[in-house]
Amino acid sequence: MKILYKSVKETFYNMKLWIFLYIIQIVPALLVSIPVNSAFARFAGKSAVVDSIFNGNIFSVPLMEFNVYNKDILSYAGNLLPLLLILFYFLYLFLKGGIIYRFSERNKTFEFPELMKKSAEYFPNFIKIALVSVLFLLILFLLNIPVSILLKRLAGDSEPLIVLFLFCRILLNICFLIIIKAAFDYAQISTVILKKKKVFKSVKNGWRFFSQYPFKVLGLIFYFFLFFIVFSIIYYLINMLIPVRYAFGSIMSILFRQIWMFVKAGLLLTLISAEVNLFSEYEIPFLKWWYGTSNNQE
Amino acid sequence: MKKLWCHVFAVLIFCSSLTAQPARTKSLRNASYNIKVTLNAQKKQLSGTEIITWKNITSKPATDIRLHLYMNAFKNNYSTFLKEAGGSLKLLSKKERWGWIKIRKITDSYNNNLTDKLKFIHPDDNNSEDRTVAVVKLARPVLPGRKIILNIDFTTQLPAIYARTGYYKNFFMIAQWFPKLGVFQKNGEWNCHQFHRNSEFFSDYGIYDVTVNVPAEFKVAGTGNIVSEVKKGLTKTVVFHAEDIHDFAWTASPDFLIKEINYRGTNIKLVYEKDHSSSVKRTFTAVKHAMDFFNSWAGPYPYKNLTILHPPTGAFRAGGMEYPQFITAGTFWNIPANLRFTELVTVHEFGHQYWYGMVGNNEFEEAWLDEGINSYFESKIMDKYYGEESSIINLKFLKVGEIVNARNTYIGNTRRDKTLRPSWTYTGGGYSIFSYQKPVLMLKTLENIIGTDLMQKIFRTYFEQWKFRHPGTENFIEIVNKVTGKDYNWFFDQFLKNSLELDYKVASVTSKKMPKPDGIFSDSTKKKLKKNSDLYYSVVKIHRKGEAVMPVDVLIVFDNSDSLRYKWDGKERWKKYTFIRDNKILYAEVDPQNKLLLDSNFTNNSRFTEKNRKATTFFSISLICFYQNLIQILSFIA
Numbered sequence: 001m002k003i004l005y006k007s008v009k010e011t012f013y014n015m016k017l018w019i020f021l022y023i024i025q026i027v028p029a030l031l032v033s034i035p036v037n038s039a040f041a042r043f044a045g046k047s048a049v050v051d052s053i054f055n056g057n058i059f060s061v062p063l064m065e066f067n068v069y070n071k072d073i074l075s076y077a078g079n080l081l082p083l084l085l086i087l088f089y090f091l092y093l094f095l096k097g098g099i100i101y102r103f104s105e106r107n108k109t110f111e112f113p114e115l116m117k118k119s120a121e122y123f124p125n126f127i128k129i130a131l132v133s134v135l136f137l138l139i140l141f142l143l144n145i146p147v148s149i150l151l152k153r154l155a156g157d158s159e160p161l162i163v164l165f166l167f168c169r170i171l172l173n174i175c176f177l178i179i180i181k182a183a184f185d186y187a188q189i190s191t192v193i194l195k196k197k198k199v200f201k202s203v204k205n206g207w208r209f210f211s212q213y214p215f216k217v218l219g220l221i222f223y224f225f226l227f228f229i230v231f232s233i234i235y236y237l238i239n240m241l242i243p244v245r246y247a248f249g250s251i252m253s254i255l256f257r258q259i260w261m262f263v264k265a266g267l268l269l270t271l272i273s274a275e276v277n278l279f280s281e282y283e284i285p286f287l288k289w290w291y292g293t294s295n296n297q298e
Numbered sequence: 299m300k301k302l303w304c305h306v307f308a309v310l311i312f313c314s315s316l317t318a319q320p321a322r323t324k325s326l327r328n329a330s331y332n333i334k335v336t337l338n339a340q341k342k343q344l345s346g347t348e349i350i351t352w353k354n355i356t357s358k359p360a361t362d363i364r365l366h367l368y369m370n371a372f373k374n375n376y377s378t379f380l381k382e383a384g385g386s387l388k389l390l391s392k393k394e395r396w397g398w399i400k401i402r403k404i405t406d407s408y409n410n411n412l413t414d415k416l417k418f419i420h421p422d423d424n425n426s427e428d429r430t431v432a433v434v435k436l437a438r439p440v441l442p443g444r445k446i447i448l449n450i451d452f453t454t455q456l457p458a459i460y461a462r463t464g465y466y467k468n469f470f471m472i473a474q475w476f477p478k479l480g481v482f483q484k485n486g487e488w489n490c491h492q493f494h495r496n497s498e499f500f501s502d503y504g505i506y507d508v509t510v511n512v513p514a515e516f517k518v519a520g521t522g523n524i525v526s527e528v529k530k531g532l533t534k535t536v537v538f539h540a541e542d543i544h545d546f547a548w549t550a551s552p553d554f555l556i557k558e559i560n561y562r563g564t565n566i567k568l569v570y571e572k573d574h575s576s577s578v579k580r581t582f583t584a585v586k587h588a589m590d591f592f593n594s595w596a597g598p599y600p601y602k603n604l605t606i607l608h609p610p611t612g613a614f615r616a617g618g619m620e621y622p623q624f625i626t627a628g629t630f631w632n633i634p635a636n637l638r639f640t641e642l643v644t645v646h647e648f649g650h651q652y653w654y655g656m657v658g659n660n661e662f663e664e665a666w667l668d669e670g671i672n673s674y675f676e677s678k679i680m681d682k683y684y685g686e687e688s689s690i691i692n693l694k695f696l697k698v699g700e701i702v703n704a705r706n707t708y709i710g711n712t713r714r715d716k717t718l719r720p721s722w723t724y725t726g727g728g729y730s731i732f733s734y735q736k737p738v739l740m741l742k743t744l745e746n747i748i749g750t751d752l753m754q755k756i757f758r759t760y761f762e763q764w765k766f767r768h769p770g771t772e773n774f775i776e777i778v779n780k781v782t783g784k785d786y787n788w789f790f791d792q793f794l795k796n797s798l799e800l801d802y803k804v805a806s807v808t809s810k811k812m813p814k815p816d817g818i819f820s821d822s823t824k825k826k827l828k829k830n831s832d833l834y835y836s837v838v839k840i841h842r843k844g845e846a847v848m849p850v851d852v853l854i855v856f857d858n859s860d861s862l863r864y865k866w867d868g869k870e871r872w873k874k875y876t877f878i879r880d881n882k883i884l885y886a887e888v889d890p891q892n893k894l895l896l897d898s899n900f901t902n903n904s905r906f907t908e909k910n911r912k913a914t915t916f917f918s919i920s921l922i923c924f925y926q927n928l929i930q931i932l933s934f935i936a
Contacts, residue, residue, distance in 0.1 A: 025933065029925035037918040041909065048885060048904035050913040056695050059702050065901045068710040081925070088929055092936045130936075157467075157611040159573040159631030181935065250915045257919055261926050268933055 003281065004223060007274035010103060011266055016110045017102060022265040024091065026258075028084040032077050039073040040066055054245055093130060097122025099269070100192040103276040118192075125191050128199040133184045140176050144169070182217050183210040185272075189279045205283075213282055220278060224271050231267070235260045324542040324600065325503030325766035328353040329479050336511040337472075337550060342394070342465045344454040348476055351447050351504075352440070358486030359439040363448070364419075365401075365432045366501075368474035371493040372397035372457035372464070376427035378420070379461075382495035382722065389460050397457025397464060401432070401477060407447035410437035422492045422722060430493040431480075450477050459615045461495075463547075466613035472520075473547035473621060481660075481768065491662040494722035496729040498654070498661035498668070501544040503766055508538040512550050519556065519569045519605045520548025521624045540601075542766055543622035544658055549607050561586050564599055570608040570629075577629040577640050581606060584641040587683040588648040595675065595754050596652050596761040604651070606644065618643050620650030636692040638684055646676045656765045664771050665721040665729070666794070670737025671757075677701060677738050701742065701895060704735040712844075712898045716797040718771060732797075739895040740793045746893035747789075748782050756781045792846045793896060799844035800896045802868065802888045804905035809836040809882035838875040838886040842868060844898065853890040856881040883907055 011018060044050045044062040052060040067074065098119035102110060151169060155161035187206030196202045210217050235256075242256060243249035335346030354360050371379035373396055375387055390396055404412045415435040420428045440446045454475045457464040463473040480490025481502055489500060512518055514534045518527075522540025529535075540546065549569065557568045557578055568581055585606065589599055605624045609616040617628030625647035629640040649672040653659075659667035677700035680689035688697040708731055715728040717736055724732065745753040760769070760777045771794065778786050792798045812833040819827065827833075838854055852864040852873070858881045866873050877883070887904035889897060897903065 021933075025926055025929050026922070028929055029922050032925050033918065033922045036921060037914070040917050041914040044901050045909040045914050046906045047901045047910075048887060048906065049901055050910045053913055053917055057697050059696070059698055059706065061900045064702070064706055065709065065899055068706075069899065081928075085928065085932055089932055089936055092933050096936065157573075159611050162611070163631065244916050245912060247912060250912050250919075253916070254919050257923050261923065261930070264930050265933075268930070271934075 001223075003220070003274050003277045004270075006277055007103075007270045010106070010273045010277075011270045014102060014110045014269070016112075017099065017115070018262075018266050018269055020112075020115075021095075021099075021269060022262050024088075024095075025261065025265060028088050031084060032081050035073055036077050039070050043070060051245075093126050094123045095119050096188060096272075097126055097192060099272055100189055100276055103273040104189075104193050104280065122188075122192055125197070125199055125202065126188060129184060129187050129191065129202060132187075132199065132203050133180060136180045136184075137177075140173070140180065144173065147172075178218070178221055179210065182221060183207045185275050186210060186217070186279055189276055190283070193276070193279060193284070209279065209283055213278070216278060216282070220271075220274055224267065224274075228264075228267060231260075231263060326353075326355055327504045327542065328355045329502035329544070330504035330506065331476070331478075331546070332507045333476055333546070334509040334511075335476070337470065337513075337516075339468065339470075339513050339516070342456045342470075344456065344472070344475060346452065346476075348450045348452065349447060350450065350477075350479060351445060352479055352502075353445045354440045354442055354482060356482055356484050356486065357442045358484070359441050360436070360482050360486075360488075361439045362433050362435045362488075363440075363446070364480040364488040364490035365434065365477045366430065366474070366480060366490060366493070366499075367399045367401070367432055367477055368430050368493040369397045369399035369454050369457070369463070370429035371474075372460060373429060374427070376425070377430065377493075378423055378425045378428040378722075379430070379493045379495055381425070383461070387460075389458050392458075395458035397455050398429075399452060399454045399475070399477070402451040402453060403449075404434060404451075405449045406437060407449075408437065412437065412448075420492055421490070422494070422720075425492075428492050431490050432477075433488075452477055459613050461615055462619050463616070466610070466616075468553065469549075469551040469610050469613050469616075471547075471549050471607070471609065471613065471616035471626065473545075473619065476546070478545070489660065489662075491722075494662075496665075496724055497721040498665070499545060500658070500660045500662055500768075503542050503544050503658065506538070506540045506543060506546045508540075508546055508548070510536050510538070510548060510550075512536070513552075515552040516550045517552065517554040517556065517569075518548060518550045519554070519567060519607065519624070521546045521605070521622050523603055540623060543655070545621055547621035547624055549616075549624075549626075551610070553610065557582075562589055562593065562599065564589070564601065565603050567603070567605045568608070569605060571610040573611060573631045574608045574629050576632050577608060580635070580640055581608070581627065581629070581644050584644040584683075585648050588645045588679050591675070591679045591682065592649070592652055595678075595757050597758065597765070599651065600656070601651075604648070606647075608640075618647065620647045620654055622655045623651070625650065636688075638680070638690055638692070641684065642676065642680060642690060645679050646672060649675045649679075652761065657761060658766070658768050659770065660768065662722070663720050664718065665733040666717045666737045667769065667771060667774065669733045670717065671741065673704075673734045673738045674741040677704065677742070700738070704738040705895065707731050707735045708739055708896075709898045712799040713797055717794050736793075736896075743793075743893065743895045744778070744786070744789065746891075746895070752782055788847075798846035799898055800846040800848060800894060801842075801844035801898045801902070802848075802850050802894070803841045803843045803899070803902040804886045804888055805839040805841040805872075807836075807838050807883055807886045807905045807907050809834045809907055811835075812878065832880055833878055834880065834882050836877045836879065836883045838883065840866065840873040840875075840886075840888050842871050842873075843902075846896075848894055850889050850894065851891070853887045855884045855886070857884045 043066050047062060049061045053062055098115035101118040102115065148169065151165040155165050183206045186209045187202040190196055190205035191202040194205065196205065239256060242253045244253045330351045331348055333346060333348040335344050337344055352363070371377045372390060380387060401416060404416060406412060412434050416432050418429045419431050419433050420426060421431065456470065456472065459466050459471060463471055463475065478501055480488045481500055483489050491497065506522060510518060511533050514529050514532050516534060518536045520538060521543060522538045525537040525539045527534065527536045553571050554569050555572060559566050559582055566582065566585060568578060570578065592599065601623050603623050607626045608629045609626055614628055617626050619626045627640065627644045627647055633640060650668065653672040654661065654668040661668055680700050685692065687699050689699045690703055691698040711731050715724060715732050717732045721729055721733060756778055759781055760774060763777065764773060775787065775790050812835050815824065815827045840852060848868050850866050850868045852866055853861060854875060855861045856879065860881065864875065885904055885906040889903055892900060
């Protein structure tokens with residue numbers, strides 16, 4: 001909790017970084033949405049049925065017919081979206097080195113040139129770490145094949161068991177994905193904090209850190225998950241109460257939803273900050289003890 | 299006195315002749331079957347004999363007979379059925395998984411051995427590898443009004459359940475399993491089509507006496523009444539009897555659970571396995587709703603029995619099929635109550651007891667008469683008992699009703715094909731759209747035009763006139779015209795026999811302030827114009843975008859809430875309405891009650907003068923947030 005509190009403070013301290021992250025998240029969303037929105041306004045904007053989209057049902061007349069009669073624009077959006085997601089992934093991977101560096105250097109104010117410089121410095125290593133993580137994901141995927149065959153055999157024709165095993169498999173996969181994600185997060189952090197240049201050493205450090213402090217690492221993620229769930233419930237409850245049919249409600253809805261997006265961007269930064277803090281708090285004293293010196297750089 | 303006695307005697311003879319006259323049967327019963335068969339559960343094989351009694355009810359002699367041998371559809375991947383099915387045949391890919399039927403011997407009542415006279419034919423597609431229809435040259439023709447009795451020894455190898463019929467472990471769904479006659483038509487030709495992926499069945503009515511021998515531990519259910527069930531050693535013998543039906547199917551498994559209720563004088567038997575226990579009540583409720591509805595919209599269910607099967611896990615491909623007095627539905631373990639797939643399939647398949655079972659149209663050539671009419675009934679029943687907006691799915695953010703579902707499938711495909719065509723000639727998903735969904739919208743549109751009461755009368759009359767007979771599309775249209783007293787051929791020509799698109803659109807709505815009066819006016823006009831200085835010139839243009847023509851209502855609403863209603867015959871391409879009033883138009887709408895469910899675009903049916911910014915903004919926010927969420931998920935992963 002102490003680490004969490006510290007991390008929240010640091011996130012607020014780096015408000016510019018927070019705003020920057022929010023902006024880079026909204027830009028691709030706008031790029032895809034704008035043409036679709038204007039096509040929708042042209043198609044249904046003046047129709048009496050357009051009001052029915054407020055009921056939120058995807059089978060409401062204007063949404064259903066928009067989907068049928070605007071295949072061109074929807075396929076354009078459908079093609080653009082994966083491209084933008086890939087680009088965003090690399091942009092975020094690029095920035096992550098700078099973000100980690102920012103949180104590792106406490107009490108310094110955020111500077112954009114520094115973010116770019118540090119991001120560029122760590123980007124090649126981060127790409128390599130991402131490639132190694134793909135290997136782990138591939139192993140997880142391959143492991144799923146015999147596991148699903150085994151579970152299918154165990155379940156036989158019992159529908160309750162089929163459902164139970166399906167949920168277990170999904171749950172196990174989520175657990176493994178969280179573990180892989182955590183280990184590679186610490187591999188990225190160790191690259192920045194310990195100035196590791198060799199990717200495999202970073203990956204090894206990440207996994208070692210995870211295996212040394214599994215409960216702390218997973219506990220941190222668990223807390224974030226808990227916060228996320230609590231915030232989500234609050235968000236959905238308030239969002240439901242906003243009367244979007246009225247002009248005032250529309251403006252409120254825009255603001256409230258974007259505040260929520262902003263909060264989620266902040267949560268992401270807080271998670272990174274908390275992971276950096278956890279690593280600094282436990283790994284650096286350990287390395288000092290291990291090497292008997294604070295100079296453990298390669 | 300002697301004379302009097304003679305009279306009395308004559309009257310008595312007349313009366314006795316009256317009572318001795320056989321009771322009028324429901325159907326002509328010209329194709330009856332007496333089948334005795336044994337199931338070898340190990341080999342998944344049936345072996346038996348059948349006696350077919352066929353009467354030629356036409357005025358033409360029959361020199362041959364034609365038999366459906368539909369299990370041969372699963373004989374190899376060159377059969378017409380499997381070629382049309384495409385996709386993976388993995389389920390059948392082992393030797394013991396293919397299915398076939400073999401006629402070992404066929405003789406007539408004069409003991410002529412006709413086995414060598416049997417030849418396979420392929421009238422639909424000339425596929426020489428298809429063995430689903432056989433012709434047998436008779437030793438002597440069957441003259442009009444005469445009967446022939448055929449004795450057939452046959453063996454049927456059941457396939458692994460690929461579609462509708464076969465086995466899965468110890469479960470057997472046995473349909474299309476015995477040699478069955480085609481229909482000898484008035485023109486002296488047989489109507490006996492090959493088995494296709496997208497086609498169902500067509501046969502004459504008769505009496506079926508079926509004796510099945512199964513391993514003693516098996517439970518058996520199927521078409522008709524179980525007359526006797528006797529266990530002897532390791533075997534159980536079950537005897538079925540059914541009248542006025544045109545097919546027979548049955549099912550067997552040692553793991554069945556059976557629940558029975560009696561409703562409206564019918565014994566309803568539900569056959570299921572223990573994982574599906576939670577669906578028992580739902581299934582009974584659904585079938586009761588269906589029976590109630592059909593009772594008032596067609597006629598009472600006349601049989602004493604109805605069997606419903608929920609196929610076990612692993613055998614879902616046996617589900618969703620109809621056989622006389624026996625339907626296969628389908629369900630899942632603890633399926634949530636707001637997902638009404640179990641109800642939907644139960645209601646649909648029950649409906650086929652009427653539209654297929656009793657009203658026996660040719661399903662190959664005019665599938666809409668059973669699938670389409672039945673889907674229309676399904677939609678009415680589901681909407682009535684489960685709510686129009688959410689009759690299929692009733693989740694908080696996803697509600698799907700029958701009409702929405704039908705429109706969603708149809709509107710993007712309006713011109714793709716037509717409804718009246720042989721079912722096997724459709725391509726892609728055309729069969730489903732034009733035999734199921736479009737007829738729902740077409741009949742619902744007709745109902746909206748003529749009224750529910752007349753529609754009900756149409757179906758009651760159609761059922762009454764054509765039950766246990768073979769009607770065609772023209773017979774149905776004839777009844778529509780007769781009951782309504784109007785000629786609706788124009789309607790069916792456009793939407794049934796052709797595929798014209800129906801789309802009326804409010805093309806534009808404008809209201810402009812009139813300029814200040816300038817020029818030469820009479821004094822009275824000048825006064826009037828001065829009095830109404832804020833006059834607006836408004837124009838509404840309605841466009842018939844599609845080729846189809848329908849009379850439509852037009853509603854025009856002004857900003858002071860005044861409204862005007864017009865009836866337009868819808869024939870011209872354009873219709874223009876102009877007004878000079880002291881109010882602007884708020885919006886105009888064509889077909890404001892959405893009567894024309896075949897209209898391919900409801901969104902363009904109405905038009906405001908101004909854009910609805912609140913709704914479009916809401917759409918924008920939702921869309922942006924959706925993409926933002928995707929991007930944020932990616933950020934957490936990276």
